[in-house]
Amino acid sequence: MKIFSSEQLYEADKITTEKQQITSEELMERAGTQIFQWLHQRLQGAPVPIHIFCGIGDNGGDGLVVGRLLIEQGYNVIVYVVNCSDKRSENFLHNYDKIKNVTKKWPILMTSEDDFPEINPEEIIVDAIFGIGLNRCPDGWVKELIQYINKRKAFKLAIDIPSGLYSNSPLEDKEAVLSANHTLTFQAPKLSFFLPETAPFVSNFDVLDIGLDLEFLHKSEPLAHLISKPEAQRFYQPREKFGHKGTYGHALLVAGSYGKIGAAVLSTKAAFRIGAGLVTAFVPKCGYPILQTAIPEAMVITDKNEEYISSIEVDFEPSAIGVGMGLGKNKATVEALKKLFTNTESPFVIDADALNNISKNKELLKLLPKNSVLTPHPGELKGLIGIWKNDYDKIEKVKKFSSKHEVVVIIKGAYTLTVYGDKLYLNSSGNPGMATAGSGDALTGVITGLLSQGYDPLLASVFGVYIHGRAGDIAAGQMGYEALMAGDIIEFLADAYIDLFNNTKNDEPYEK
Numbered sequence: 001m002k003i004f005s006s007e008q009l010y011e012a013d014k015i016t017t018e019k020q021q022i023t024s025e026e027l028m029e030r031a032g033t034q035i036f037q038w039l040h041q042r043l044q045g046a047p048v049p050i051h052i053f054c055g056i057g058d059n060g061g062d063g064l065v066v067g068r069l070l071i072e073q074g075y076n077v078i079v080y081v082v083n084c085s086d087k088r089s090e091n092f093l094h095n096y097d098k099i100k101n102v103t104k105k106w107p108i109l110m111t112s113e114d115d116f117p118e119i120n121p122e123e124i125i126v127d128a129i130f131g132i133g134l135n136r137c138p139d140g141w142v143k144e145l146i147q148y149i150n151k152r153k154a155f156k157l158a159i160d161i162p163s164g165l166y167s168n169s170p171l172e173d174k175e176a177v178l179s180a181n182h183t184l185t186f187q188a189p190k191l192s193f194f195l196p197e198t199a200p201f202v203s204n205f206d207v208l209d210i211g212l213d214l215e216f217l218h219k220s221e222p223l224a225h226l227i228s229k230p231e232a233q234r235f236y237q238p239r240e241k242f243g244h245k246g247t248y249g250h251a252l253l254v255a256g257s258y259g260k261i262g263a264a265v266l267s268t269k270a271a272f273r274i275g276a277g278l279v280t281a282f283v284p285k286c287g288y289p290i291l292q293t294a295i296p297e298a299m300v301i302t303d304k305n306e307e308y309i310s311s312i313e314v315d316f317e318p319s320a321i322g323v324g325m326g327l328g329k330n331k332a333t334v335e336a337l338k339k340l341f342t343n344t345e346s347p348f349v350i351d352a353d354a355l356n357n358i359s360k361n362k363e364l365l366k367l368l369p370k371n372s373v374l375t376p377h378p379g380e381l382k383g384l385i386g387i388w389k390n391d392y393d394k395i396e397k398v399k400k401f402s403s404k405h406e407v408v409v410i411i412k413g414a415y416t417l418t419v420y421g422d423k424l425y426l427n428s429s430g431n432p433g434m435a436t437a438g439s440g441d442a443l444t445g446v447i448t449g450l451l452s453q454g455y456d457p458l459l460a461s462v463f464g465v466y467i468h469g470r471a472g473d474i475a476a477g478q479m480g481y482e483a484l485m486a487g488d489i490i491e492f493l494a495d496a497y498i499d500l501f502n503n504t505k506n507d508e509p510y511e512k
């Protein structure tokens, strides 16, 4: 699914009305009807009071449509107009007029704190104050209204986007954003729904198809791509009937130090489970019996050093190399990395201590082989690009870093973001249970295993992140979030592959 900017959505809106020969009021009626149906399906006529707060732009217009349709259906609706500006939109005025045809209760005009209503916990709030047309930070009594609503325990449903949030630019004041329990957004999710600073205001969301012009949406280059099952299905490369283990490559995992040999075990296992033909682990001497016992399928080469890696030498040309998991920061390890990056042609996945070592020894950056995949968590990312002002600044910095060094950067998080030059890919699978030791090692093994089978670095990253998250989701479905361990993600990679083509079950991409 594509994620568009607000400018693109306005353009789509305009083109749709022209091509479909409908008025923008008719398009608004479509949008409002979708929200009404969503609510009606769930409420089934329940007499619960529904408080609809409407701004004076088109988001407010949507709120008025929803109000009218709910009143017509016999619901108990109270409509408020948050009268924050004199410039009411035409669509707002049109629907303001129309609502008086269905009720004697004229919308309540709010102009100050004195107008804030009493709202009980079991009631419902619909937020139609500001949509994608927000053009400055809410202040004064409107900001106080947002804070007042946030303090109410009633269920809060945001229309299109929680009021106070920009769809694709940074947050200015987190005190001036409505904190929704659910968001219903039109046509395409907004970039702010996925970034750590802004996503919590959105909670869960559904995308409502309001029939914007498909041709325009198709040909427009989006801000980002959201990856869920349909996209992942297209990325999958089927195995050949006459393939042999050599067809699927020979992956090398360079990992582990004394006390952290588990990182090598996890990444090696994951590379196997994702389908690499052969996998060799390169570990310090102390890791030898552990690896050979834990994974009989793997080959093991040891460093000459007992406790950490000091010189990486293998007698074959790996089809892909994953490096960094549990390596430690020993000087000799840094030297070994330098040599490895300089002398190897194979595609790389660079993780954990390899990233930390690069951050501390920036000369290593120049040695990074082109098209390497870097998998930092936020702390490791800071080491690479420095601190950022906000999530949008972070994205710009990572784009620059990716272009400059010609690498793929995977920023791990609730919605893992893969950056390749100007291109952004947001992952929809995964869950909080995966915030556990070793799940990053599993991801590195997965991507290395995919590279080794011939997936190109960007595809291996985006597909690998999805399938790793999906394995975590299926695992969590069986054992819950808390009990989930990294080893379980690896075991469930099998189910994630099978699930890829099981179209009977929804992969619930937005339930975070």
Ligand SMILES: NC(=O)C1=CN([C@@H]2O[C@H](COP(=O)(O)OP(=O)(O)OC[C@H]3O[C@@H](n4cnc5c(N)ncnc54)[C@H](OP(=O)(O)O)[C@@H]3O)[C@@H](O)[C@H]2O)[C@@H](O)CC1
Residues within 6 Å of the ligand: 009, 010, 012, 013, 027, 028, 031, 055, 056, 057, 058, 059, 060, 062, 084, 085, 086, 087, 088, 089, 129, 130, 131, 132, 133, 134, 135, 136, 137, 138, 139, 142, 159, 160, 161, 186, 187, 210, 212
């Ligand atoms: N495009 C689509 O696909 C479709 C879009 N649709 C809907 O339209 C919505 C966009 O509507 P929109 O453009 O009228 O903007 P909206 O969000 O209502 O707010 C703008 C108003 O608020 C005001 N204002 C802004 N900031 C403010 C502040 N801090 N404090 C106070 N005032 C502030 C600003 O006033 P002004 O700056 O002029 O004073 C202006 O009047 C979109 O989210 C969706 O719900 C659907 O109906 C159909 C398909």
Ligand SMILES: [K+]
Residues within 6 Å of the ligand: 059, 127, 128, 129, 130, 131, 158, 159, 160, 161, 162, 163
């Ligand atoms: K809203």
